[in-house]
Amino acid sequence: VHTCFLNYGDPMGSWEFREVIAAYLRTARAVRCDAGQIMIVSGSQQGLDICSRVLLNPGDPVWIEDPGYSLLRAALNQAGRRVIPVPVDDEGIDVAAGLKLCPNAKVAFVTPSHQYPLGFTMSAARRLQLLAWAQASGAWIVEDDYDSEYRYDSMPIVSLQGLDLNSRVIYIGTFSKTLFPSLRLGYLVIPPDLVDRFAAVRRVIDVCPPQLYQAVLADFIRKGHYARHIRKMRLLYNERRTVLVGSIQDQFGSLLEISGDAAGMHIATITPQDWDDREIAARAARRNLWLWPLSTAYLGDNRQKGFILGFGGVAASDIPQAVSLMRRVAREAL
Amino acid sequence: VHTCFLNYGDPMGSWEFREVIAAYLRTARAVRCDAGQIMIVSGSQQGLDICSRVLLNPGDPVWIEDPGYSLLRAALNQAGRRVIPVPVDDEGIDVAAGLKLCPNAKVAFVTPSHQYPLGFTMSAARRLQLLAWAQASGAWIVEDDYDSEYRYDSMPIVSLQGLDLNSRVIYIGTFSKTLFPSLRLGYLVIPPDLVDRFAAVRRVIDVCPPQLYQAVLADFIRKGHYARHIRKMRLLYNERRTVLVGSIQDQFGSLLEISGDAAGMHIATITPQDWDDREIAARAARRNLWLWPLSTAYLGDNRQKGFILGFGGVAASDIPQAVSLMRRVAREAL
Numbered sequence: 001v002h003t004c005f006l007n008y009g010d011p012m013g014s015w016e017f018r019e020v021i022a023a024y025l026r027t028a029r030a031v032r033c034d035a036g037q038i039m040i041v042s043g044s045q046q047g048l049d050i051c052s053r054v055l056l057n058p059g060d061p062v063w064i065e066d067p068g069y070s071l072l073r074a075a076l077n078q079a080g081r082r083v084i085p086v087p088v089d090d091e092g093i094d095v096a097a098g099l100k101l102c103p104n105a106k107v108a109f110v111t112p113s114h115q116y117p118l119g120f121t122m123s124a125a126r127r128l129q130l131l132a133w134a135q136a137s138g139a140w141i142v143e144d145d146y147d148s149e150y151r152y153d154s155m156p157i158v159s160l161q162g163l164d165l166n167s168r169v170i171y172i173g174t175f176s177k178t179l180f181p182s183l184r185l186g187y188l189v190i191p192p193d194l195v196d197r198f199a200a201v202r203r204v205i206d207v208c209p210p211q212l213y214q215a216v217l218a219d220f221i222r223k224g225h226y227a228r229h230i231r232k233m234r235l236l237y238n239e240r241r242t243v244l245v246g247s248i249q250d251q252f253g254s255l256l257e258i259s260g261d262a263a264g265m266h267i268a269t270i271t272p273q274d275w276d277d278r279e280i281a282a283r284a285a286r287r288n289l290w291l292w293p294l295s296t297a298y299l300g301d302n303r304q305k306g307f308i309l310g311f312g313g314v315a316a317s318d319i320p321q322a323v324s325l326m327r328r329v330a331r332e333a334l
Numbered sequence: 335v336h337t338c339f340l341n342y343g344d345p346m347g348s349w350e351f352r353e354v355i356a357a358y359l360r361t362a363r364a365v366r367c368d369a370g371q372i373m374i375v376s377g378s379q380q381g382l383d384i385c386s387r388v389l390l391n392p393g394d395p396v397w398i399e400d401p402g403y404s405l406l407r408a409a410l411n412q413a414g415r416r417v418i419p420v421p422v423d424d425e426g427i428d429v430a431a432g433l434k435l436c437p438n439a440k441v442a443f444v445t446p447s448h449q450y451p452l453g454f455t456m457s458a459a460r461r462l463q464l465l466a467w468a469q470a471s472g473a474w475i476v477e478d479d480y481d482s483e484y485r486y487d488s489m490p491i492v493s494l495q496g497l498d499l500n501s502r503v504i505y506i507g508t509f510s511k512t513l514f515p516s517l518r519l520g521y522l523v524i525p526p527d528l529v530d531r532f533a534a535v536r537r538v539i540d541v542c543p544p545q546l547y548q549a550v551l552a553d554f555i556r557k558g559h560y561a562r563h564i565r566k567m568r569l570l571y572n573e574r575r576t577v578l579v580g581s582i583q584d585q586f587g588s589l590l591e592i593s594g595d596a597a598g599m600h601i602a603t604i605t606p607q608d609w610d611d612r613e614i615a616a617r618a619a620r621r622n623l624w625l626w627p628l629s630t631a632y633l634g635d636n637r638q639k640g641f642i643l644g645f646g647g648v649a650a651s652d653i654p655q656a657v658s659l660m661r662r663v664a665r666e667a668l
Contacts, residue, residue, distance in 0.1 A: 006514035042376065046540040058392055058414075075538040080392075180340035182545035204409040206380040210544065211516035 009211055011203040012195075013040025013187075017214040020221045021173075021187050029148060030162035031171055033189045039198055040209040042184040044146050047172040048109070049075050051142045054194070054201050055107050055170075056081050063098050063108040067297035067304075069116045069144075072109055085299035088115055092122030095129045107140045108133075112160045113148035117297050117308045118268050119260010127160055134168040141169045147264035149178050149230050152238045154262070167191035175217070177265060177312070178230055185213055237265060240311040240319065247323040256306070265312035268294055270304050271330075277305045280333045289325050343545055345537040346529075347374025347521075351548040354555045355507075355521050363482060364496035365505055367523045373532055374543040376518040378480050381506040382443070383409050385476045388528070388535050389441050389504075390415050397432050397442040401631035401638075403450045403478075406443055419633035422449055426456030429463045441474045442467075446494045447482035451631050451642045452602050453594010461494055468502040475503045481598035483512050483564050486572045488596070501525035509551070511599060511646070512564055519547055571599060574645040574653065581657035590640070599646035602628055604638050605664075611639045614667045623659050 012018065018038035025031035041047045048071075056062060058080035064073060066085035076083050084105055086098040093110050108130065112122035122130075134141050143160045151157070161171040174186035190198050202208075220226055245261050248269060257270040271277060277293035284291045294306035307326075314322065346352065352372035359365035375381045382405075390396060392414035398406060400419035410417050418439055420432040427444050442464065446456035456464075468475050477494045485491070495505040508520035524532050536542075554560055579595050582603060591604040605611060611627035618625045628640035641660075648656065 006516050008515045042540040042544070045538070049539050053412075071538060071541070078387075078535060078538050181342045182340050182542070184540065184542070184544040201412060204379070204405060204412050205383050206376040206518065207405070208516070208518070210376070210518040210547065213544065213546075 005211055005215070009208040011039075011199045011208050013038065013209050014211060014214045014218070017218040018187075020218045022189075024221060024226075025159075025171075025173070025189065028156065029145065029171075029173075030158040031189055032162055032164075033171075037190050037192060037195060039188040039190060039195075039202060040214060041172075041186050041188060041202075042206075042209065043176055043181070044144060044172050044174040044186045045071055045075070046184075046205075047174075047186055047188050048072050048142070048144065049079075050188070050198065050202060050205065051107070051109075051140075051170055051172075052076055052079050052081060053205075054198050055140050055142075060107075061102045061105045063093070063102070063105045063110075064299075065093050065110060065115065066299050067117055067294065068109075068299075069111070070297065072144075073299070076109075083299075087300065087302065088118060088120065090120050091126045092120060093126070093130065095126060095133055099133065104137065105139060107142060109142045109144065110160070111144045111146065113145050113157060114260060114264040116144075116146070117260075117266070117292070117294060119262070119264060119266070121157055121262065122160070127163055131160070131164050131166070131168065135166045139168070142172065143169050144172045146172070146174050147177055148173075150234050150237050150265060151263045152234075152241060152261075161189060167193065170194070178226070178233070179217075183213060185209075185217065237312060240314060240316050241267070243316045243319045244309065244311050244323070247320045250320075251323050251327045266308055266310040268306055268308050270294070270306040273305055275305045275330065276333065277307060280330050281307065283333055284326060284329045287325060287329065289322060289329065291326060339545055339549070343542040345373075345533045345542050347372065347543050348545060348548045348552070351552040352521075354552045356523075358555060358560075359505075359507070359523065362490065363479065363507075364492040365523055366496055366498075367505075371524050371526060371529060373522040373524060373529075373536060374548060375506075375520050375522055375536075376540075376543065377510055377515070378478060378506050378508040378520045379405055379409070380518075380539075381508075381520050381522050382406050382476070382478065383413075384522070384532065384536060384539065385441070385443075385474075385504055385506075386410055386413050386415060387539075388532050389474050389476075394441075395436045395439045397427070397436070397439045397444075398633075399427050399444060399449060400633050401451055401628065402443075402633070403445070404631065406478075407633070410443075417633075421634065421636065422452060422454065424454050425460045426454055427460070427464065429460060429467055433467065438471065439473060441476060443476045443478065444494070445478045445480065447479050447491060448594060448598040450478075450480070451594075451600070451626070451628060453596070453598060453600070455491055455596065456494070461497055465494070465498050465500070465502065469500045473502070476506065477503050478506045480506070480508050481511055482507075484568050484571050484599060485597045486568075486575060486595075495523060501527065504528070512560070512567070513551075517547060519543075519551065571646060574648060574650045575601070577650045577653045578643065578645050578657070581654045584654075585657050585661045600642055600644040602640055602642050604628070604640040607639055609639045609664065610667065611641060614664050615641065617667055618660060618663045621659060621663065623656060623663065625660060 018035040061082040161169040171189035259268040281291045281293040292308035295303040352369040395416040495503040505523035593602040615625045615627040626642035629637040
């Protein structure tokens with residue numbers, strides 16, 4: 001162990017780890033990058049927060065997806081940014097609606113691979129439209145690719161960053177979904193001309209990321225364990241997903257619509273509008289069944305009712321029982 | 335390994351680790367606290383940044399010590415806080431001067447145990463004066479106790495937080511100096527009525543601290559290794575300090591004044607005012623000798639010239655040679 005390993009490091013992270021991540025992203029996600037553009041962060045939440053601090057001033061308008069991720073909204077509100085909720089349809093964020101609501105937004109935060117929470121994959125047309133807007137208006141796009149490693153029915157989709165010829169995209173990835181959340185380890189891919197600004201801001205936030213995890217994970221990835229782990233888990237999650245979707249169809253028939261099951265570790269189910277998803281989720285929680293009410297992920301008035309169902313941590317054999325408990329609880333609450 | 339160990343945790347940190355730290359601080363630093371007030375952070379820099387975000391709005395005035403720590407100043411400037419440099423004398427921050435410059439500052443950031451960089455210990459009278467100001471004006475005091483574990487000539491000094499009867503002090507400690515910086519591990523002690531606000535802000539910054547280091551360090555401290563390590567290192571650092579002070583007196587006589595050698599892992603040497611400390615430091619750096627120019631730690635016009643000399647990472651046997659190289663370089667530059 002060298003002294004430099006124990007000492008303060010580069011605010012961007014260890015060079016060795018950044019090289020490994022850049023190589024992985026070029027192959028797996030068609031991200032255009034080299035190691036100099038990678039910044040190691042404490043999970044995607046720190047990535048979102050640093051983007052907000054570097055790219056925005058108090059009062060600046062920002063597009064976020066509606067429905068969307070509550071901790072992104074909380075970070076932007078807390079920093080005094082002006083949040084513009086833009087509706088999402090089955091092609092992703094509705095760019096035309098965004099242009100009507102606020103054409104001069106400075107940043108758009110999006111989840112193109114697997115929209116959170118509805119699970120749609122952003123269409124190619126919508127991706128090009130979003131990139132064209134950013135290029136024309138000088139805005140930035142933050143692509144949160146939190147859930148991209150697991151696709152079940154098709155080849156992985158190229159990242160938005162990989163389509164961008166004008167360096168308008170900041171890409172965020174995380175190890176929380178592929179390894180475990182308490183690692184607190186993720187990364188940004190930063191356009192080359194913004195790297196110095198990001199590094200300066202990161203330095204005053206917490207100087208640099210912790211060293212030990214970076215060294216271990218660099219080794220883990222370089223030796224092929226990470227790719228093997230993802231292949232193995234994709235099979236496992238695919239089984240859980242298939243059982244979950246099948247159980248919901250068995251028990252609820254056409255009553256529930258299923259959304260976003262082509263990728264990731266959660267699906268959304270849309271219930272009839274007269275179901276009280278918050279009440280049902282509260283009742284389920286008292287019986288140790290965790291259903292996230294979909295309506296709480298919306299900011300605007302067009303709130304769909306339903307549940308966000310994570311299946312990453314549940315054995316396939318336990319799923320049918322959980323779904324029938326969900327059905328009993330829903331029936332009691334109606 | 336339980337699932338909960340791998341999952342997202344409490345934004346304040348793991349309860350087990352917080353209990354161990356609270357017990358340590360009550361004994362070693364006379365801090366008044368229980369585990370519920372402890373927040374685990376990524377080193378003292380994240381502690382400073384979180385304090386700035388919770389306690390201050392853009393444009394709010396803040397007292398900082400002059401001379402002082404450049405990364406604190408950078409964090410406050412970057413967040414748009416109004417920095418008021420308050421001079422330091424041999425009793426610590428000059429509260430009377432602060433009251434003249436800006437009586438309605440919202441926060442004072444101070445280093446009472448070992449002022450950075452001059453190394454003075456804040457006097458009891460000054461501590462009481464600072465606490466009285468905070469209580470009267472409703473201001474907060476952030477006590478950065480970065481270097482408190484190593485005192486050489488006297489018993490440890492009670493923390494400012496331990497003297498405070500009105501919960502106006504946020505205390506910051508770090509493992510960077512006692513273990514190693516690339517751990518990125520420190521802690522805050524938060525007044526009980528501010529805990530919820532701190533937790534909410536921390537959650538949007540990076541959700542929670544990484545779990546593994548906390549579990550390892552909780553064990554390390556509880557089993558007595560940490561206290562033993564500090565006792566052992568205090569002897570080692572005391573030897574290095576004694577050799578450094580002796581070598582400077584031997585080689586420079588009364589030309590250099592030594593400041594702050596009663597505690598910590600650095601001393602400050604004050605040179606005659608006509609020495610160009612930045613030029614000498616630049617020349618020394620080309621010969622692999624690291625002298626931090628003291629004048630760059632000042633914001634106001636009354637800049638003393640000199641060097642901040644860290645001795646934590648240098649073997650005692652190498653010190654006399656390093657001091658004579660310093661003398662040769664200084665002579666060449668004059």
